[in-house]
Amino acid sequence: MLSIGKLSGQTGVKVPTIRYYEDAGMLPVPERSPSNQRLYGAATVERLNFIRHSRELGFPLEAIRDLLSLSDKPDQSCAAADAIAQVQLRAVEARIARLQNLKSELERMISQCAGGKISECRVIESLSDHDQCGVEHK
Amino acid sequence: MLSIGKLSGQTGVKVPTIRYYEDAGMLPVPERSPSNQRLYGAATVERLNFIRHSRELGFPLEAIRDLLSLSDKPDQSCAAADAIAQVQLRAVEARIARLQNLKSELERMISQCAGGKISECRVIESLSDHDQCGVEHK
DNA sequence: TCTAATTCCTCTAGCAACTAGAGGTGCAAG
DNA sequence: CTTGCACCTCTAGTTGCTAGAGGAATTAGA
Numbered sequence A, B: 001m002l003s004i005g006k007l008s009g010q011t012g013v014k015v016p017t018i019r020y021y022e023d024a025g026m027l028p029v030p031e032r033s034p035s036n037q038r039l040y041g042a043a044t045v046e047r048l049n050f051i052r053h054s055r056e057l058g059f060p061l062e063a064i065r066d067l068l069s070l071s072d073k074p075d076q077s078c079a080a081a082d083a084i085a086q087v088q089l090r091a092v093e094a095r096i097a098r099l100q101n102l103k104s105e106l107e108r109m110i111s112q113c114a115g116g117k118i119s120e121c122r123v124i125e126s127l128s129d130h131d132q133c134g135v136e137h138k
Numbered sequence C: 001t002c003t004a005a006t007t008c009c010t011c012t013a014g015c016a017a018c019t020a021g022a023g024g025t026g027c028a029a030g
Numbered sequence D: 001c002t003t004g005c006a007c008c009t010c011t012a013g014t015t016g017c018t019a020g021a022g023g024a025a026t027t028a029g030a
Helices: A002-009 A017-025 A042-056 A059-072 A078-111 A122-128 B003-012 B015-023 B044-056 B061-071 B079-111 B121-127
Strands: none
Touching: A002 A017, A002 A042, A017 A042, A042 A059, A059 A078, A059 B044, A059 B121, A078 B079, B003 B044, B015 B044, B044 B061
């Protein structure tokens, strides 16, 4: 069994964040030692790594809860879970599309900033200029 | 002169957000009408468009404040503005790469889900597994 | 073995970047 | 002239944490 500090060390998730995740329902309520300290099994390392990687990909905790609910019911038929995965896939595709717009916008800005003065700098100008940006706003 | 509502309409930035930006030092304290209502000049439309566009590109308010202060010194080199954009570009590229990893995992999961069980899916596994993730952590 | 440093506990409060609501004033149209 | 909207200030809520207070327990070194 792992203390919260060991769990933190093995996953890179900070101790207060682990406690926060517990409050937020991302982690099951752990066992306690006789002196009231949290004790975690090895499965929690996996679960925390999963949460951390998903967070790094930009998933909100709610979406991660959905994904975790898949792995919490490994014997369930995929029919019910398929919808969740599809929704996540569509969300990921939308994120990628948007980020690729932003990427080319940033590249364009940088290429136009060829070591000149700010008065000639296209970075600031293009950030003001809506027509050139290629990002859709309503 | 524009009321806060007109300014909001012309820029797409919500009224409470404009007031928030004022508190946050992103916008100069505006004139007031005799009845205490905010009045904005045309320059504020430009400034707000700049802020909104920068936010949509993922710049934090602090970086936008830096960019705004740079644009007040037009004779300096634009290297600093370029550097801020470079940092954003690198962050965006990293996110795209990770999301594409996840996208193919989700696609694989959905295709494997044809009649199978969740326990055979590799999404959770690949998101838990540090070695496969392609992202560097410390 | 004793002590000092560390880890753990709970709790509250703060961060960014807003958003929503309460409760009140002003202004323009029917 | 009154109704209805836009505006005002202020507080509080949101998400996903992070930092600190104040206190108990465990571990490491002399």
